[in-house]
Amino acid sequence: DSGVTQTPKHLITATGQRVTLRCSPRSGDLSVYWYQQSLDQGLQFLIQYYNGEERAKGNILERFSAQQFPDLHSELNLSSLELGDSALYFCASSVVAGIGETQYFGPGTRLLVL
Amino acid sequence: AQSVSQHNHHVILSEAASLELGCNYSYGGTVNLFWYVQYPGQHLQLLLKYFSGDPLVKGIKGFEAEFIKSKFSFNLRKPSVQWSDTAEYFCAVIDTDKLIFGTGTRLQVFP
Numbered sequence: 001d002s003g004v005t006q007t008p009k010h011l012i013t014a015t016g017q018r019v020t021l022r023c024s025p026r027s028g029d030l031s032v033y034w035y036q037q038s039l040d041q042g043l044q045f046l047i048q049y050y051n052g053e054e055r056a057k058g059n060i061l062e063r064f065s066a067q068q069f070p071d072l073h074s075e076l077n078l079s080s081l082e083l084g085d086s087a088l089y090f091c092a093s094s095v096v097a098g099i100g101e102t103q104y105f106g107p108g109t110r111l112l113v114l
Numbered sequence: 115a116q117s118v119s120q121h122n123h124h125v126i127l128s129e130a131a132s133l134e135l136g137c138n139y140s141y142g143g144t145v146n147l148f149w150y151v152q153y154p155g156q157h158l159q160l161l162l163k164y165f166s167g168d169p170l171v172k173g174i175k176g177f178e179a180e181f182i183k184s185k186f187s188f189n190l191r192k193p194s195v196q197w198s199d200t201a202e203y204f205c206a207v208i209d210t211d212k213l214i215f216g217t218g219t220r221l222q223v224f225p
Contacts, residue, residue: 002157002159031211033211033212033213035213042215042217042218043204043213043215043218044215045212045213045214048211048212055211056210056211056212058212090157090158092158092213097211098208098210098211099144099146099165099208100146100165101146101208101211102148102160102163103213104160105150105157105158105159106157107156107157108157
């Protein structure tokens with residue numbers, strides 16, 4: 001158990017819908033990262049927050065957004081969902097950010113868009 | 115930007131065989147390298163990491179990796195695999211905070 005929690009574990013929804021994925025980092029970690037794992041794209045970085053502020057963006061679609069709250073938990077919002085958004089979404093956290101930091105991963109949320 | 119290559123996509127071994135999984139990253143300078151393992155249906159777990167110092171890094175469950183700067187490589191090894199090592203293995207490098215992952219190597223170990 002890494003100490004990173006994610007809810008829900010599984011999510012089944014329809015195209016065009018909007019969902020919210022939630023992540024709670026390890027106690028004391030300020031940095032939260034979101035990754036998407038799919039069969040065709042592999043593991044890809046989406047976005048990073050550090051102490052409430054967006055710090056880095058990767059291959060995140062405009063339909064997707066995230067935020068980190070004052071208690072440091074983070075939410076990833078996915079809207080206008082398409083079949084291709086079906087994937088495993090992981091959250092990771094680290095104490096701070098950058099070189100020398102280790103990211104610890106949560107159990108993931110498996111999203112299925114029908 | 116950094117990239118990571120894992121050349122072995124699928125490896126099949128018998129128990130007690132030795133394992134070596136290849137990993138190459140694209141450019142030098144200061145690198146932080148990681149191996150993560152994903153057991154079937156589970157999340158990514160850290161096996162080992164290299165930040166600096168001794169290029170031979172020991173991790174959990176008997177795994178080790180060697181950082182060879184001149185070859186841009188960070189290969190994962192285990193002298194004797196077990197059935198329970200069946201999993202997908204990902205090499206990763208830090209690039210400006212974010213992790214860049216390789217495509218993964220699926221390891222199947224048969225008793």
